[in-house]
Amino acid sequence: MGGGPLYPLSRMTVAPLLRAVWRPQVEGRDNVPRTGGVLIASNHLSFIDSVVIPLVAPRKVVFLAKVEYFTGKGVKGVASRSWFNAMGMIPVEREDSRAAVNSLDQALRVLREGEAFGIYPEGTRSRDGRLYRGRVGVAHLAMEAGVPVVPTGVIGTPEVQPxxxxxxxxxxxxxxxxxxxxxxxxxxxxxxxxxRRVATDRIMDAIAQLSGQERASSYNERPAG
Incomplete structure (x- = not known):
């Protein structure tokens, strides 16, 4: 699921090129199981997080992306659709009233097919650099699918794409x-x-240790408008 025939080509061509340009530093790569369903639960500082994590992970990591990236018109639309398909991302309607439920359903399907699914427990990007309280969907997925969670800390991506x-x-x-x-x-x-609450808090504690971020006691909300 996610990426189709474009993914192997992207992994062999685009990924090495981007790694050569950015030269991201990776720690704990061996902590990611090579097979079976697994959740990659990360802090979220920039849109580019969903590109960097799959680039450095030892296996394909599926993320959700808003459907607008897949429905654009003209040359730009084709380029955007091709890129997100190649990266193994799955379109999701985020403004729909059932968006949260649909996202969990998509994630469970990925995990039950034995793939790695990337999730941001904060729900949206941190705009002030702090690590916000995790939403319990990450624990629900882990328990429902019976898969491990790999806490992940991403550092420096706001400087790549503010x-x-x-x-x-x-x-x-x-x-x-x-x-x-x-x-x-x-x-x-x-x-x-x-x-779910206790498990989510443990996941966020592990992410905080990896990312070194200041903690926020509240949930992170999407900006209005």
Whole structure:
């Protein structure tokens, strides 16, 4: 799922070129299981995060992307659609009233097919650099699909593509993959809501250790308009 026949070509051509240009530093690459469903749960600082993580991961990582990237017209639309397909991304209607449910359904399908799915527990990009409280969808997915979560810290991507800009810049980027987290018997004895909250908080604690970000006690909300 995600990418189709374009993905192997992108992995062999575009990915090495971008790595050569950016030269991202990668830590803990061996922490990512090579097979089976797995969640890559990362902090989120820039749009480019969804490009950098798949570039440096040892296997394909599927992310969701808003459907507008796949429906543009003309040469620009074709280029955008080809790029996002090549990167293995899946279109999702984010403004629909069922967007959250549809996104979880898509993610579960990916995980149950034995693929790696990338998720940002904060829900949207941090505009002030702090790490916000995680939403419990990440724990729901891990428990429902029975897959491990690899906490991931991305550093430096705001300098590559600051919010509000379209053209990437050269800047130092680091991606840190932490040890996988699993949520087994201890969590089965808890009420479902509490289990998801506790598991999500553990995931966010691990991400914070990797990213070194200041913590925010609130949820991160999408800007109005």
């Amino acid at each position: 919010i509000g800009t379209n053209v990437p810049r050269l800047a130092k980027v680091t991606v840190k993959f932490g040890a996988p987290l699993t949520f087994g018997e201890e969590f089965k004895s808890m009420p479902a809501g509490k289990a």
